[in-house]
Amino acid sequence: MTPQPWRALALAGVLLAAGCVLPPKDDAPQQTALAAADLGLAGAAAPHAAEGWWTAFGDPQLDRLVDQALAQHPSLAEALARVRGAQAQALAAGAPLRPGVTLDGDESRQRLSENYIYPPAQYGFAASGGNMAWLGQVGLNLNWDLDFWGRQAALLGQARAQARAAQLDAVSARLALSGSIAHAYVQLYQSYALADIAGQALRQRETLLKLTQGRVRAGLDTQVELKTAEAALPQARSARLQADSQRELAVHHLAALAGHGADAYAAIGRPQLTLDAALPLPDALPLDLLSRRPDVLAARARVEAASAGRTAARAAFFPDISLKAFAGYQAVGLDDLFDAGSKVYGVGPALHLPIFDAQRLKAGYLGASAELDDAIARYNDTVLSAVRDVADQLSLVDSLGRQIVQARARLDATEAAYALAQRRYGAGLSSQLVVLNAESNVLDARRELVTLNANLVIARVSLLLTLGGSFNPAPPNTDVAAGVPS
Template identity: 45%
Template sequence: MTRLTSLAALVPLLLAGCASVPKVAPQLAPVRAEALGLSGRTAAIDPRWWTAFGDPQLDSLIDQALAGNPNLEEALARVRIAEAQVEGQGAALRPQINGSGQISRAHIADRLLPPPIGGSTANLGLAYANFGWDLDLFGRQHAAIRQAAASAEAARLDADATRLTLSVSIARTYVGLARAERQIEVAQAFVKTRQDALRFIQSRRRNQLASDFNLRQAETLVAEAEQAQTRAVEQRDLLVHALAALTGRGADAYAQIRRPTLSLDTVPGVPADLPADLLGRRPDLLAGRARIAAAEQGRAEAKAAFLPDVSLSALAGLTAVGLSHFFTAGAGTWSGGAAVSLPIFQGGRLRANYRGATADLDRAIASYDDAVLGAVREAADALTAVGAGDADLAQQARVVHGLRETVRLDQVRTRTGLGSQLDAIDSGFRLLEAEQTLVDLQAETLTRRIQLIAALGGGFDPQGPRAAARATDPRS
């Protein structure tokens, strides 16, 4: 009973001897979804959203990239580093046992021990095991572990954000490749049509029905069409190189990337408004939340540093003068006890650390709030771009339809002698230009949808990284 009374009296003395915690509170708070005008709907996007394009080669390229892109490998390496830090912090809560042994030859002073040991030279043997256990009564080590676990979760979410960015980059590049292939076809049709026009002008020039100016103009138009074809081929090759690099491969993959089979006319479905779960489905925003949690635990750790640190320690081993006595009963030795560390006066270091940890929490919150506002604007801009692009594409489709009808009628008039071949050629030029624009708008429509999918977090499952975090958390 006396021991319990003494321990109860010791606790307030320990707390009284600690440095006082400064009254410093965070100045910011994370923005709430309710204040952002999000709808009550959710974003239903398939985890493998790119399969909606119906192109097996695109599926294969994204799978390859997610398995071997250097940027993704770097992000995954950061995850492994963070997980190792969690494990290292968790070790501080467990008992520690260390062993040591030593054999030496020494001369023993006769003033230290009486003869015959004193004044002699003998072998000294020492072997012991040391036990230590930080009890962490006030949670400083637990806060450090929770901070490391939150940082590890942020790293995992960063890796998921990298996966999303990578899949989006490949899909956009692949759509660009499909556009380049279609533009090559249009450019080839341009070249053929303008070559036909040049031959017609040359015939008229021989019959004195056209001037040298008309001839030079027709030759220039042929050169422009051939230049457009050359540029389209160059763009196609550059996009092939980009796709190979995104999948983590080099020149050996160029010949293996074939013409896309996806249709520029087919567009994947996307939400019609900003979903309510926008903040909970973007991995970059969830990573920001995890960093806020890490900063909160860092602040808790800095606060716990003002409180005592209590640990247990014990030592057991053998020591003897002369190795022949080393394994005898008299060579055994042991000790044990408790140690208390009191932060009585630290020259302001603990207060500075606590203020810094509080400021770090404000910094994490400010960074998260900025990312949230940027994400909402990005998603809203993407929605607007999708709507405007769809309207623009519909108008261009009507233009192309009208020009195709014009070309058909001009061809009928030419065959019946009611129109000239120059009129038919001119309307053909305008149709090809309109079809070029149509291809660009079709590709842009797909690209804008891909951008919206990215802004909404793609098919990311927010529960996956959190489940993984709980599985590796030493507290679970």
């Protein structure tokens, strides 16, 4: 063997050694993901909700509004657009792991250099230095990154995890939208009920005014009681107007959530909810909470993406080796381009060495490590929020159930007291003030019961959503874009 190959091998060894810039030694993540065992999840697995859980309320109008919102709401369309973008990135990240083949060709007429590879013009060739000639080539080119250090595989894993996180974000947006519509619908139900109470109060004030007028004519009451009864009537009318206004605002809010404008206001009627509809709710913090909430799974996928990005940043310190090949035709002159003698082909390795790039590579690696710590911290915050949300809603549902029992008892007592006060006032045994106070107590008790019932339904819906709603987690990597290599 001649000295030249030895020199080439020695030079390659020096370049290879120089190219292997070592990453920083202190590369352990500073954050640690919370484990489910440390979060107090001691209950049984949560019962699974049906896909259209809102249909349990038995209101076709609610079903229609939710279906319309899920089909056309802008926020959900935005989330789905991000999913498509992330899936496209996953496809792009997987492309370097496959051989890339291109077909290239060009033909140009140019003056040939007198001081290059072409013979001088005195030799009489058409393709001679100083002459004009057609130069052309056509061929297939192959480039295949062999990915010895796993950088491209890590980038693919990162893109896949980001695509899964985007899909889980879309699921979260879908759950949030359906839950928001259910909440707004219950609030519309509450607004109608409060308007009914305001109407009852107005009728009671009108009845009281007639009773007082009769007592004044009979000489049993004075003008003081009459003016008091007359003054209470505008107050009741104002309360009814306020209740009607709140109902209209609830309609506007519901229509906007469903993706409609003012043209839909007249089509939204009074809700016909079954308030005690059965929803699958747990009695304690469920064991499978972290495996069924899409926001928690999305945060976990982002941790996986950041970890893969850090692996890719570490692999960038090492030489990038790829295989290149070409085959085609090259010729001077159009007639000889596809002649058998114009064939060219070749194959060989290509090496990229990061020799004097250590600072940029280290900055990229440290940045990737910081992104991993940030993703872990965000995951931990999401996990703690999930546990707190479920615990809060469990406590709220239990508390509201107990409050409703007391509110019903209070309403029964105040209605009985009001009926007695009316009879005593009609018989002249008590004053008008006693009747007004009794009436106020009844109205307050009715409003309280309506509000508590509505809040209980909202809390049950919120609890269902904090458990992940009807989301059924799919196995990892089964929902990335088709065509991405495994």
